[in-house]
Amino acid sequence: MSMVRDRAPTRITAAATATFAVVGLGLIAALLLGAWPLIGEPRPLANLLGGLWDPLRGAYGLAPFFVGTVVVTATAMALTLPFSLAVAVVLSRPLPDGVRLGATRVLTVLTAVPSVIFGWWGLLAVVPWVRARFGGAGFSLLAAGLVLAIMVTPTLSLLFYQALRSVPRAFRDGSAALGATPDQTLVRMELPCALPLLIQAVLIAVARAVGETMAVQMVIGGQTVLPTGLTSPGATLTTQILTDMSIFPPGTRGHAVLDVMALVLMVGMYLLVRLAERWVAMP
Template sequence: MKKKDELKQVVDQAIAEQQVPHVKINQIGPNDVNIKKLTQPSKETHQEYWGKGLTYAAIGLIIVLVISIIGFIGVHGLSTFVSDHVNVFHFLTSTDWDPSEGKNHVGAAAMIVTSFAVTLLAAIVATPFAIAAALFMTEYTSKKGASFLQSVIELLVGIPSVVYGFLGLTIIVPTIRKIFGGTGFGILAATLVLFVMVLPTIASLTVDALKAVPKQFRQASFALGATKWQTIHKVTLKVATPRILTAVIFGMARAFGEALAVQMVIGNAVLMPANLISPSATLTSQLTSQMGNTVMGTLPNNALWSLALLLLIMSLVFNFLVRLVGRKGSK
């Protein structure tokens, strides 16, 4: 009882000495407390429930959409092999592409080779320029210069694919025709167009990769007597290599899935490319040019869906490579 009396005395003293006179704590009794209101969920709690519900609904919708897209493309793409009995090995290795003539003329090897050739060449050409631009923006130029270059890169990203294709058709193709002869259409023209298209993607992600390198690494290198270029070469680039590889893979994924711009400059001839200036076709260019000319459910239509299934598989492979490189980089 003594402790309770002491506690009551302390409370009464605190109430008497309170600094806010209009708060009459000493007049609040047990009957004045609304227990029901205190125990029920508040307005903020209801808002939190709504927020979580909308978030989970959006995530569920995205999952359903992804599964539906994969399932739809998978069902139609596999119809070539299940319903039309086309041999998978023949489809991947044959260069004879004329599905209207029958299942023995469904070979996508030429388009597969061309797609990979264009993608790899575009990445090889664009990567040095992207890394150089990123190094200039992060290591040499001022903040205003970096901001200006970043605006230019973002502007390049926002240009529609058809504009790139039209510029390639009116400038690059005639130039190649004049210098090397032939029609001007082919892998070289597509590579140059894709080089400009993937450069902003690789450059932007490389800038982020270089900015993520801790400043302490650079300072330690300078403290040991290294020059600026030695620090960039031996420290900055090595630390940022996993992220730079991720940027290159993203650029390759963009190049591999590009359709309209490539279709306008590559020639759209389903032939195994003899050289860089011979007309050829990629998986995407064949899809965009021929899908509207086929009837749903027929062999030519199913064969095109099989090309789409190949593109989907390659997209998943690129995503897997990004995650794999990211995990190694985090270690």
């Protein structure tokens, strides 16, 4: 009896792992199978890396969306990184317990706000601001980056805070006892010690930014040619999947492109993770 009970958690865990493996591998297999008609064609790269997106005439150049994805994500990260780090540092400093608890609760609630809400807010506030400040349509990579930055900030702040909190109190005391100011302790001890976790946090934030679709689609403009600058409209791999998904039923050549785009996103994320691992040993 007790043996059965003891083994139940193991079985549940194993079943969950198996399900996860099947779903995950199934997803990758489905994407590969779906993408195969294009990957199997002669010169797939030349076609896929081109700058012209005219799928009804068979031109599947993804370059505008690569550029869009990279620029929007980089913009968002550049904007949110210093801000999120600042929030995390403030939270990790001596604070009245109530303030810290209140702030982390607010941040946690903010992480649950649906992305459509951020999209609406972007449409009402960010797009007009970009239009007033830089001219043009306002729908732009910059607007998308700004919306993403705001969206990712609560998550990233909390992850950064957790990373800084992982530095033992004894290290902080040790540093302070050697005459370090709080800022010196932060720069010379806490940040280096928390670096692996900080980088992991950044990767999670990048994954969220790269994968975000709806909020970005609402403010980016959806233009399918190579963007000429930060304030010009554009599209990302994900927004283009959303926009053109319904025109390509499964089994068509166009649908294969959507699968290629999804694969590219996964491979890109994998490469980023490997790069980060190479840079610093992950925990």
